[in-house]
Amino acid sequence: MxxxxxxxxxxxxxxxxxxxxxxxxxxxxxxxxxxxxxxxxxxxxxxxxxxxxxxxxxxxxxxxxxxxxxxxxxxxxxxxxNPKGGYALGIEVRPDAVFMAILDLSGKEVSSQRSVLKSLEPRKVVAQVQKLRAEMLQKSGIEPDRVLGAGVVMPGPFGQTGLSGNSSDLPGWQSIDVARLFSEALGLAVELSNDANAAAMAERIGGAAHGLSNYAYIYFGAGLGLGLVNQGQLVAGAYGNAGEIGQIPIFTPDGPMPLEARLSRISVQRRLANKGALDVAALGALMASEDADLLAWLDDACAALSQAVMIIENLFDPETIILGGAMPGSILDFMVSNVDLPVLSVGNREDKTLPRLQRGAAGRMTATLGAASLVLNRAFTPQAAVL
Structure with a gap:
C-alpha cells in the first residue's frame, strides 16, 4: 500500500x-x-x-x-x-449473500467467510453480520477491541434516486442511514462505499492497478458498476453514486437497452434461466464445458462491453480499464481477448504502454477486501490537515 x-x-x-x-x-x-x-x-x-x-x-x-x-x-x-496490532473488517452485502473479510495492519487477509442471505430486511442482515463477525473473530483468536473499524460496501445507488428499484440494488435500503445502522450494531466506526469503488481501490493496493493513478474498474456484482480513480483518488460524486454505468443505454439489434441488460450477472442468469441458479463456480463449469448458451451470451456481452469501453475511454481517458468482481476468471479472460476495442476512442493511441482492457488480479472477493482496505487507508492517512 x-x-x-x-x-x-x-x-x-x-x-x-x-x-x-x-x-x-x-x-x-x-x-x-x-x-x-x-x-x-x-x-x-x-x-x-x-x-x-x-x-x-x-x-x-x-x-x-x-x-x-x-x-x-x-x-x-x-x-x-505491527501486523497484529490492529485489524480491519470488510463487509460486502450482495442481493443473495454477505461476504466478510478480516485484514491485519499489513493488509494481509486473516480470515474470510461467505453467508447466504435468506432475507434482505436491513435488521436481519445486520443480525447475520453480527453473528458472522463474532464467529470469525473467535476462530481467528482476535480480540474485538483490536478491530479498528469496518468498511461496508453494497450495490448503489445510495439514497432515493431515479435508479432506485432496479434489480441490482438492495430493496429497502435506500431510505436508511446505512453507516449509522452498522456502526451502532457493531460498535465500530464505519466507512461506507459502493462495491465498485471499493473493488477499484483493492486493485490499486494489491492488484492490476498497483502503481497507477488514473484507471477505471468495471465491477461485476449482481448488476454492473464502475469505479473511477483519478490522481489516486476515488471519483465518488456528490452523493457517492458516481459510476452507475449499468444503467447507461447501449445500442443492440433489439433496440436501446441498459448496459447491464447485456453485461452483468443478472443478464447471464436470465439468459441461462433453464440451467437453474448460477453462482461463480457454476458459471466457471459451463465455461470449461464450452456451453453453447453461455457462449451465445458472451457474444452479446462482448458487443456491449465494446460500447462500454468507448464510453469510459472518451469520458475519462483512463490509463487502463480493468474487469473484475463476481465472475469466473475464464469468462473475464474471454471478454478481454474477444472484445472489439473501439477505434473511435481517445484510448486508441500508438504510445499507450498499458493494455486498454485487462483482467483484475484481486479475485471475486475484491470488493470485500476493498471494504477492509478503506479502514486501513483511514488508519494510515490523516483525515484533516490543520495549518
Missing amino acids: TISKPPIGSNAERSRSSNRQAVLGCIQSAGEMGRAALARSFGLSTQAVSNIIAELEADGLLIERGVRALGRGQPAMQYSV
Whole structure:
C-alpha cells in the first residue's frame, strides 16, 4: 500500500489523532523508519516524534525492528507497523449473500467467510453480520477491541434516486442511514462505499492497478458498476453514486437497452434461466464445458462491453480499464481477448504502454477486501490537515 506523507508540522492545534495517523502511515509506507528520519520528514523535534512512537508502541501498533547504522553517529532503532496490532473488517452485502473479510495492519487477509442471505430486511442482515463477525473473530483468536473499524460496501445507488428499484440494488435500503445502522450494531466506526469503488481501490493496493493513478474498474456484482480513480483518488460524486454505468443505454439489434441488460450477472442468469441458479463456480463449469448458451451470451456481452469501453475511454481517458468482481476468471479472460476495442476512442493511441482492457488480479472477493482496505487507508492517512 502506498501512503502519501503530508507534513504534520509542529502546530499545537493539529490533532493528536492526525499526528499518530501521519507517523503510522509514513512508517507503513517506508517499511521501517527511525525517530530522526521521521522528525526530518515532518519537521518535528525528535522528542515529539519519540512521544508519538511511545504511544503507538503502547497501543501495540508499532514494534521495534532492531538498530541500523545510518552513516555517522549512533545506530538508530528502526520501527515498523505491527501486523497484529490492529485489524480491519470488510463487509460486502450482495442481493443473495454477505461476504466478510478480516485484514491485519499489513493488509494481509486473516480470515474470510461467505453467508447466504435468506432475507434482505436491513435488521436481519445486520443480525447475520453480527453473528458472522463474532464467529470469525473467535476462530481467528482476535480480540474485538483490536478491530479498528469496518468498511461496508453494497450495490448503489445510495439514497432515493431515479435508479432506485432496479434489480441490482438492495430493496429497502435506500431510505436508511446505512453507516449509522452498522456502526451502532457493531460498535465500530464505519466507512461506507459502493462495491465498485471499493473493488477499484483493492486493485490499486494489491492488484492490476498497483502503481497507477488514473484507471477505471468495471465491477461485476449482481448488476454492473464502475469505479473511477483519478490522481489516486476515488471519483465518488456528490452523493457517492458516481459510476452507475449499468444503467447507461447501449445500442443492440433489439433496440436501446441498459448496459447491464447485456453485461452483468443478472443478464447471464436470465439468459441461462433453464440451467437453474448460477453462482461463480457454476458459471466457471459451463465455461470449461464450452456451453453453447453461455457462449451465445458472451457474444452479446462482448458487443456491449465494446460500447462500454468507448464510453469510459472518451469520458475519462483512463490509463487502463480493468474487469473484475463476481465472475469466473475464464469468462473475464474471454471478454478481454474477444472484445472489439473501439477505434473511435481517445484510448486508441500508438504510445499507450498499458493494455486498454485487462483482467483484475484481486479475485471475486475484491470488493470485500476493498471494504477492509478503506479502514486501513483511514488508519494510515490523516483525515484533516490543520495549518
